[in-house]
Amino acid sequence: MILNDELYGQYKIDNVLVELINTKPIQRLKKIHQAGATYLVDPRFNGTRYDHSIGVMLLIKRLGGSIKEQIAGLLHDVSHTAFSHVIDFVFDINEENYHETIFEKVILDSEIPSILEKYQIDINEIFDIDKWELLEKELPKLCADRIDYTLRDMYTYFGITKNEMNAFLNSLIIVNGEICVNSIEMAEWFTKIYYKLAIDYFLGPVSIYSYDSLAKIIKLALKKEYIKLNDLLLDDLQFMKLIQESNDKEILKLINSLNTKVELEENEQAFDIHRKGKRRIIDLSVSLDAKTVKQASLLSTSIAEMNKIAIEKSEKGTFVKIKR
Numbered sequence: 190m191i192l193n194d195e196l197y198g199q200y201k202i203d204n205v206l207v208e209l210i211n212t213k214p215i216q217r218l219k220k221i222h223q224a225g226a227t228y229l230v231d232p233r234f235n236g237t238r239y240d241h242s243i244g245v246m247l248l249i250k251r252l253g254g255s256i257k258e259q260i261a262g263l264l265h266d267v268s269h270t271a272f273s274h275v276i277d278f279v280f281d282i283n284e285e286n287y288h289e290t291i292f293e294k295v296i297l298d299s300e301i302p303s304i305l306e307k308y309q310i311d312i313n314e315i316f317d318i319d320k321w322e323l324l325e326k327e328l329p330k331l332c333a334d335r336i337d338y339t340l341r342d343m344y345t346y347f348g349i350t351k352n353e354m355n356a357f358l359n360s361l362i363i364v365n366g367e368i369c370v371n372s373i374e375m376a377e378w379f380t381k382i383y384y385k386l387a388i389d390y391f392l393g394p395v396s397i398y399s400y401d402s403l404a405k406i407i408k409l410a411l412k413k414e415y416i417k418l419n420d421l422l423l424d425d426l427q428f429m430k431l432i433q434e435s436n437d438k439e440i441l442k443l444i445n446s447l448n449t450k451v452e453l454e455e456n457e458q459a460f461d462i463h464r465k466g467k468r469r470i471i472d473l474s475v476s477l478d479a480k481t482v483k484q485a486s487l488l489s490t491s492i493a494e495m496n497k498i499a500i501e502k503s504e505k506g507t508f509v510k511i512k513r
Contacts, residue, residue, distance in 0.1 A: 190202055190204075190206075190207045192243065192247065194243060194244055194247050195240075195341075195344070195345075196244055196247075196248075196337070196340055196341060196344065196354065197244065197247045197248060197251055197358075200247050200250055200251075202246075202247075202250075202259075203256055203259075204308075205256070205260065205304065205305075205307075205308040205310065206246065206256075206259060206260065206263060208304045208307075209260065209263055209264070209301060209304055210243070210263065212299060212300050212301055212304070213299065213300070214267045214295060214296070214299045214301065215239065215242065215263065215264075215267060216239075217424055218237060218238040218239035218242055218266065218267065218269070219237055219239040220237070220424030220425055220426060220427075221237060221238040221239070221269055221271065221272070221273060221424060221425055222234070222235065222236070222237060222238075222272060222273060222425055223236040223237055223238055223240070223241055223273060223338070223341075223342070224236065224273070224342075224396075225272040225273035225274050225275050225399075225400065225403075226272050226275050226396075226399040226400045226402070226403040226404075226447070227395060227396050227399045227400070228272075228399075228425075229399055229403065229447040229448075230395050230398065230399040230447060230448065230449060230451060231395055231399075231449065232449070233346065234346060236341060236342065236345055238266045238269050238273065240341065241266060241337055241338055241341060242262070242263055242264075242265065242266050242267070243263070244337040244341055245262040245263070245265060245266075245324065245333050245334055245337045246259045246260075246262040246263040248262070248333045248336060248337050249262045249323050249324060249333050251358070252323050252333065252361065252363060252368065253363065254321075254323045254324075254333075257310060257314060257315065258321045258323055258324055260305075260310065260315055261315050261318065261321045261324050262321070262323075262324050262333060262334075264296065264301070264315065265318075265324060265325070265334060266288070267292070267295055267296060267301075268288045268289070268291045268292040268294075268295040268296070269288045270287065270288060270421035270422060271420075271421050271422075271423055271424060271425050271427075271428035271429075272403060272425055272428070274287075274288075274400070275400055275403050275404055275407065276288075276407070276421055278400045278401060278403075278404035279404045279407050279408055279411075283465075283467060284467060285466075285467045292316075293316055295422070296312070296316075297312075322366045322367065323363075323366075323368060326367075326368075328468075328469060328470060328471065329470050329471050329472035329473075329484075330367070330368075330472075330473075330474060331361075331367075331368040331369070331370075331379075331471075331473055331474065332368060333368070335383075335471075336361075336368070338386075339379070339382060339383050339386055339387075340354055340357070340358075342386050342390075343382045343385065343386055347382075347385060347386070347390075349382055353378065356375065356378075357370070357375050357378060357379055360372055360375040362476060362479055364474070364476045364479060364480065364482050365482070367474055367482065368474070369473070369474040369475060369476040369482055370473055370474075370475055370476075370485075371475075371476060371477065371479070372475070372477070373475060373477075373485070373488050373489050376473045376475050376485040376488070376489060376492060377485075377489055377491050377492055379471075379473060380471055380473065380485065380492050380495050380496075381495065383469075383471045384471070384495055384498075384499050387469040387471075387499075388469070388498075388499050388502050388503070391466055391469070392464075392466050392502065392503070392506070392507045393507070394453040394454065394455055394507065394509045395453060397462055397464045397466075397507045397509050398451065398453050398462060398509050398511065399447060400464075401462050401464060401509075402443065402446060402447050403447065405443060406432065406440055406443045406444060406447075407421075407432075409437075409439065409440055409443070410432050410435065410437075410440060413435070413437065413440075415431075415432060415435035415437065415440070416428075416431055416432060429444075432444070450513070451511065451513065452511075452512035452513040453509055453510065453511060453512060454509075454510050454512055455507060455508055455509065455510070456508055456509075456510035457508045459510055460508035460509055460510050461509060461510055461511045462507075462508070462509040462511075463506055463507070463508050463509075464506055464507055464509075465503065465504070465505075465506035465507075466503070466506070466507075468500075468503045468504075469499070469503070470496055470499055470500060470503070471496075472484045472485055472486050472492070472496060473485040473492075475488055
């Protein structure tokens, strides 16, 4: 099977990946918005967890990762609940990792294990996320997951060009199993676009307002027992329809406030919502000789300054005033 991705181009993929892509849990991701609740206020942000999962898988392939690591990449977001990270706002999970706590159960309750068994792949090996060094790394390191969502969102919504993106992808090298860039220039470019996404957008008024509002709706629907926690494993449309069918006046009023006409501003003096998001500080590994590795902030005063600003913003959080 040939897959064509907007970011990485065409790749032929193995049969096991074809079968896994066609499973219900992976197909469900086509109806889970990557931007979660933000989509309800700004429909332009309509990328899906499916697009991202395919992208991570192909990026790992591009970087020379094994078929098993490609499988881990494809499956890594399969347990995301409806509207992605909104459940973390419901339960005030600062690490935004609720989906990771149900990851194994979602897979084990599906047809995925039988497909892996058919191809003699140990499912417990796939579950061992720490083993997959290309797929996942703790911040501030680079990893395929972090690279894909940054490039995908910035290309789709914020205007980086194909040439810029390809220059960055071509700068990636693997040194001692770690993803590095081979120039300070590319480290500075990625740091800049990463913070535009992770700080300006993720901690922007629209994101904070939409997630806070939908979290309130879900908390209320759970409290009144219109929904159960397991209903969050429906897709976005099914889940929202289930809540709306409650016909609860209080809930429907809150849902109606999630629309494109809402006007918001950052205002520390008079605010309706204050939110500190997950601390997302990046410090790329740079290898100029493909042997030694140094952190980008030690090589670039520009990156050190961007990190300082990002830390200050993360610690302060965002103060949102609802104007209308």
